[in-house]
Amino acid sequence: MAELRYRAGNVRNPGVHKIGIIALGSHLENHGPALPIDTDAKIGAHIAFQASLRCGAKFLGVIFPAYELDEIDHGVHVSLDTLKENVIETLNSAKKFLDIEKVVIVNSHGGNLPLMTELWEIEDKTDLSIIFNNKIISTEGPHAGSGELSMGKVLGILNEDELKNQADVNKYVEVGLHGFKQARENDPNIEEGARDVEENGVYVDEEYGQQLFNLAIDTVIFDVEKLLDF
Numbered sequence: 001m002a003e004l005r006y007r008a009g010n011v012r013n014p015g016v017h018k019i020g021i022i023a024l025g026s027h028l029e030n031h032g033p034a035l036p037i038d039t040d041a042k043i044g045a046h047i048a049f050q051a052s053l054r055c056g057a058k059f060l061g062v063i064f065p066a067y068e069l070d071e072i073d074h075g076v077h078v079s080l081d082t083l084k085e086n087v088i089e090t091l092n093s094a095k096k097f098l099d100i101e102k103v104v105i106v107n108s109h110g111g112n113l114p115l116m117t118e119l120w121e122i123e124d125k126t127d128l129s130i131i132f133n134n135k136i137i138s139t140e141g142p143h144a145g146s147g148e149l150s151m152g153k154v155l156g157i158l159n160e161d162e163l164k165n166q167a168d169v170n171k172y173v174e175v176g177l178h179g180f181k182q183a184r185e186n187d188p189n190i191e192e193g194a195r196d197v198e199e200n201g202v203y204v205d206e207e208y209g210q211q212l213f214n215l216a217i218d219t220v221i222f223d224v225e226k227l228l229d230f
């Protein structure tokens, strides 16, 4: 078997070859008329892939299923157990075929946040060191709002003709999670996002979208640096 050149390419520390970056989003979820149903998966994959290009860690693609709270019905999601089992199976496959020992999971869908409580079990069943990176969720603002629209513009996945209809929350109830009363009562962050879209509507700013991406990508690279020190 050939001797692999671990120092080839833009690699500063050959230890990055033990580190994988994988995206976790949602592929089947309404984001108003201006953004596609796989917006979260494409945003997460972009962050994960760009970070892997910059730091040399392995890009492991994107997890297929996604979880969502029952009271937020805007797409097709699986149970938390099903998602957890799929993540364990996928990461074990990366470990087996790519000799990965540490992973950064880049989460780009708010509904996946409860998976953080299962991280200890995922680490236990894969024997991997894992960092769960939610940066983009904490900075992008409301669901299908100005943050996601601006990132959609950067990715070229936005339908500009539908922008004028995006904030018609009585028709597109998922925008800002406007129509999910129970979720708004349970989570002040969701209530804040809904109010923002109801009162201020939405806008697209490509430079803002690029800044959101750069900030998220920088935090993933920082996570890789942390894993290199383990």
Ligand SMILES: Nc1nc(O)c(N)c(N[C@@H]2O[C@H](COP(=O)(O)O)[C@@H](O)[C@H]2O)n1
Binding pocket: 040, 068, 069, 072, 108, 109, 110, 111, 112, 113, 137, 138, 140, 141, 142, 143, 144, 177, 187, 189, 190, 193
């Ligand atoms: N979809 C969703 N489910 C939850 O359980 C949430 N807490 C949130 N949070 C809010 O929605 C935004 C996420 O939208 P995407 O999932 O990225 O499309 C997030 O920024 C919070 O405002 N969302």
Ligand SMILES: [Fe+2]
Binding pocket: 026, 029, 040, 108, 109, 110, 111
């Ligand atoms: Fe989402």
